[in-house]
Amino acid sequence: MKAIVSAAAPVDVHFHDLDPMNIVWHGNYAKYFELGRAALFTKIGYGYAAMKNSGFAWPVIDMHIRYYRPLELAQRAEVVAGVVEWENRLKIDYLIRDPESGRKITRGHTVHVALDIATKEMQWETPPVLREKLSPWLA
Template sequence: MSNILIHTEVNEKVHFADADPMGVLYHGNYARYFELARDKALETLNYSYLEMEKSGFLWPVVKLNTKFIKYIKYNQFIKIQCELVEWETKLVFNYRMYCVEKGLLAKGQTTQVPYCMKTNSLQYSFPDIFKERIEKFIQENGMYSC
């Protein structure tokens, strides 16, 4: 699929511990802020990280891309947007980080694949429980599904 299934937003203040000595958000910490929004998106599907684990699957990030557009300072309030754009063979989330004063600050994308805890292996098809959550979300939100 290449449509947007879920769109979530999270507002967050940049923490001191996430900044480098110059007071700028350290590049390695962007992924943590992306994850805040991704976590909210997964909860929208009623498939939180705890639910994943209970169902016997983990969803490791296998790809992460970040485009740094403008610097982000410690103590700055930012909005992180997350969109689930692919969900048939892998989970692909797009991210945008904004602030009122500077506009678009960064963009990113993550890709996740299912990992079966029982067999200790990556899966090439989605777990039934995830398919069920997606279908339920689509039906409850009046979306079309083939």
């Protein structure tokens, strides 16, 4: 599915990200996805402070990761995050790639639902604030 809007963020692999095999521990890829997601939300003007001020949180309710190649110490990579669904849930696709060669390292997606912060109630439809933030890319 084609992204409505996307953003990229750099990934730097540090020593503390490695497992005993000297490659990035699989659980750290969720952290790298978060870098892309934060860049994406910043791009649309809905960073975490704005999100909190809007009265809604967007917790992850599902995540899928497919690994193609390992990341290694001091390797530079790029994570691209893009909104592919937004009307009833928010689905973000991710691609971690080598920025020089373009080689695919990891793909995945996360699914989020809007949660009213005050009531802790899940919303079954995207709140107007996200529609407004995405409107420049929906036209």
